Amino acid sequence: MTASPVYVLVHPDGRAEWGDQISTAEKALGPHGIGRAFLTDDARLRIATSDCALLLREEYPANPFASAVLAHVAGIPAQVAPETRGPVALFGYDNRNEWDNTRPLSDDERALITKALSIAGCTVD
Template identity: 65%
Template sequence: MNAPAPVYILIRPDGTAQWGHRIGPAEKELGPHGIGRAFLTDGSRLRIAMSDCALLLPEEYAPNPYAAAVLAGVAGMPASMAPETRGPVILFGWDGMNEWDSTRPFTADERDTITAALTAAECVAETVS
C-alpha cells in the first residue's frame, strides 16, 4: 500500500525536517503562542506557518536559518533575501476549498523543488507515517 502524499514539510531550527500528511500534529511543534500563516509568494499555492510570537519572543524561539534558506530556495530568491524565521516552520500545500485543514498534497514539481531546497540548506529530512 502506498503512503499518503505529503501535505507539509516541518523545518526545525536544528536542521531536521519532517514530511507529513496530517498537519495537526506538526502545528503543535510551533509552540503555545498561536499560529501565524502567510503565503510563500503572491499568488502561491504554498503557505508558511510558524508561531505567531516567534519574532517577538527571541528568548523562546531559536533562529531558524534552515527554514529561511529553504523558503528562499522554493520562492526562487537568494537566501540572503529571506525574511527572518524563528522556531519550527511549516511549509504546506494550500487548498482554500478544504474546510477541514486547508491543506492539499504537494505536486510532484513542488516536492522536487522543496527537496532541492532542503538539500541546498543541508537539512536532514524524514517522513512521518
C-alpha cells in the same frame, strides 16, 4: 516521507520532516498561536509558524535552515529572505478544503522542496 505529504516541517537544528496531518506540524510550532502567510503572492504554498516567534526570541531560536528553504522555493536569494525563528512549516494550500485548508504537495512541489532542503543543509527524518 509519507505517501502523500501535505507539509514539510523545518526545525531550527536543520531537521526536516514530511507529514500528512497539518495538526501534527501545528503542535510543533509552539503554544503561542499560529501565523500563516502565502509563500509568494501567486503561490499555492503557505507558511505556518508561531505567531510569537519573532517576539519571544529566548523561546524560539533562529532558524536559518527554514529561511534558506523558503528562499529557494520562492525563487529569491537567501540573503534577502526574512528572518525565521522556531519550527516552520511549508504546506500545500487549498482554499476549498474547509476543514484544514491543506492539499497534498504535487510531485513538482516535493521535488523543489527536496532540492531546497538539500541546498539548505537539512537532514530529513
